[in-house]
Amino acid sequence: MQTNSWVPLFPEQASSFAWQVDYLYFYLILVSVAFMIPIVAVIFFFAMKYREKDKYAAPHGLHGSIVLETTWSIIPFIISMTIFLGGAIVYYNQYRIPDDPDMQVYVVGKQWMWKLQHETGQREINELHIPVGRKVKLTMTTEDALHSFYVPAFRTKMDVVPGRFTYLWFEATKPGKYHLFCAEYCGLNHSGMGGYVYVMEQRDFDNWLSGNVSGQTPVEAGRDLFENKLGCASCHTGGAGQRGAPLEGIFNHEVALVGGQKVIANEEYIRNSILNPSAQIVEGYQPIMPTFKGQVTEEQLISLVAYIKSLSGVTGPSTQTGPASTAPGTTGSSNSTSESMTPPRADRGNSNTQGSNPNAPGNTASPANSR
């Protein structure tokens, strides 16, 4: 556990915008002190100077001044506008998701754990390993109640809302181990729903990646669902005359709907079209697709969306099919003993994600260099 390095009782600064939040905070402390001290001093001064001498005195002091009233309305207003502007700028930096993230992670909140998956297929629970200096974009949803993904050292958080995706991004600036909290009350074990974010040097992160392998990347899992498990391919492929709308190349492009409406086929649209297909029918197609609500889990939805994005050539910077080094079977050599005792598995899902849990801290404590 790292302790605070420069100011006691202050959280660590570990993201690219953390210093901006802190500077704004210091500015506000300055403003507060600049208001507090004079007012409190004046109150004490008056209370002593004008202390009651005659019990029934009726002093006729100044009791109104339009000049003073105007002054102390306008000056606080101007100061509050500087605070607003400062806050707005920082907010924009915190919440405007970069168009070109270096890395994407999918997050599903669940009472009471965080389930995360990297684009390369690694799954984690209550832990997130990321490299330093890379823009990381989180795409988040939840299986049940509201949660909120909160990393104090990064000075950012975002609620995780059932039925929709929310997004968060950060660029870590300092390797270390930082608290991950759930900040939105979610029931019984709310305070236990958290863990750590491990920020690692790129080399250590690569080692970690190669040591933690699950079966499939989201794109692969999505393709498996699309072609085999859910049978989407029976309508959505086949070329001219296929019954479902083509999905190749649609992502982030405009789609014409029945009735003349046009929408941008973003992640939200794809997700909704799986869960509630008849809501938005593509021009020229019949509303014959059944709903998949209740048949696909949130994680499967994320995989499907990732696969459909890949049909448009959109993925993160990582290779979409998974590099050879992360394939099952080549993992044992590069990892700690506990991992090598575990036979590499091609399956995916819960049993696998639990497996990644115990060995992750070991990785950060001593970056895997057994090679």
Add this chain to the structure above:
Amino acid sequence: MQNVDAIGTDFSETPKLNYLNNGYTLKSWLLTKDHKRIAIMYLISVSVFFFIGGLYAAAIRLELLTPASDLLESGSYNKAFTQHGIMMVFFFLIPSIPAVLGNFLLPIMIGAKDLALPRINLLSLYILWIGAALTMYGLMVGGVDTGWTFYTPYSTTFSNTYVTIVGLGIFVNGFSSILTGLNFIVTIHTMRAPGMTWFRMPLFVWAMYAVSLVQILGTPVIAITVLLVAIERIARVGIFDPAIGGDPILFQHLFWFYSHPAVYIMVLPGMGVISELISNFSRKKIFGYEFIAFSSIAIAVFGFLVWGHHMFVSGQSIYAGLVFSFLSMVVAIPSAIKVFNWTATLYQGSISYDTPMLYGLGFIGLFLIGGLTGLFLGSVGITVHVTDTYFVVAHFHYVMVGGQVIAYLGGLHYWWPKMTGRMYSEFWGRISAMLIFVGFNLTFFPQFILGYMGMPRRYASYPEEMQVLNIFSSAGASVLGVGMTMPVIYLVHSLFYGKKAGANPWMLPGLEWRTASPPPTENFETTPVVTWEAYEFGEESGLDFEEARRRDAVTTVS
């Protein structure tokens, strides 16, 4: 002055019959239409609710002494903070000043015999009791664990506690609030004594007017919201839970559309009380009367436009966040104006250090911290980091406790001689006011630091490095607890052994001081005619200072 006698400033014996000894049977209380008796019953009721809420607070602070959830396991802890919030917000803070002090004093301060609708007034008390009974039943059979905010879909789908019955209690209780607000507005419009123009009204009455507007316009929204939660829980109609077609964010909009104005229901009355205390205990006309009066109305109006600042991280659009941030900054200005005016009132005054004034001055300090940290939270960039942490907890306790509870206690001490006819012990009053001030700061100031460090609220267990500040906070809470218990003892003691107060112990000009203590059932022997401006402390107010000095000389000799 011509009407010196007519307005009862003579210091003869109190009339034989006052509102307290006008009938001793239980029936004479339960079926009374006297606003003063109803206020006393409210006082007893909200004191009980405050005590219950306080017990939950004690449980919370004890649990947080250690990082692990050991004293209470997390299920019980979740119920403790939920029930603390529900009791304090819905059953103490909202009714406290309007229903107790407002009920007792508003008619007297404007020279009326009673509220305009006395039966409705009694009805609103019964509605509070029914609402409280339903909620308490829910708490006793198993409690509720959703947080006082009842966020969906947790409250509609996942919580298996007694959400419906507790929500029903809050729903019912809302009508009490609405009826009281309605009654006040009608009374202020129609029942003012001759000569009591709008701008001669005490600022407490202005604050009551502003708060009544908010109660009438806001409370129906929370009522319907709680009802929708109940409908979704019972009938599984998809309103808020996305699994059955609802929208969880819709709940937050509806909830905060009421609950942010409710913050002003909780603090505007406090501001009204403080205006009274500061002016009367520096015996000087309040500085900027119109600015204070209209800033109350401005707060009431703008308060309806800032609900979205509770939802900066809920997934609402960036641009909505910016608009709400801007409006939140705007709503801070009227509060700042009030603080400056209170401070300026002290200038060249004749400042007494009596207990009510200690509360008044303490309020300014605490409210400054509460208000300024509100700016931190209105500034979106910081809120993204500190929302849902102890920073928020500390902020709203500074506003709610440092503001409303301090003002309520100050007002209670100020008007206690009027309500009971007895003086309390000034010595113990001052000691307890200072203990509360110190204990409060020790409890809640460390929570700002904890919040910025990142400790989320509603956590039964927390990381070990945060323990030291939590110990400070819990230690402060025990000082605060002692400070809060003392008034119960010396105020009750004063009922039996306190010095007789007389009609006007501090020689103040307000109408409430121009009738006997305790007041007769119809408030005034004869209808007062107001010929003086608000907060006139000199001869022009018609008070007989000669007589008062003579009386003082007699008591000093004897």
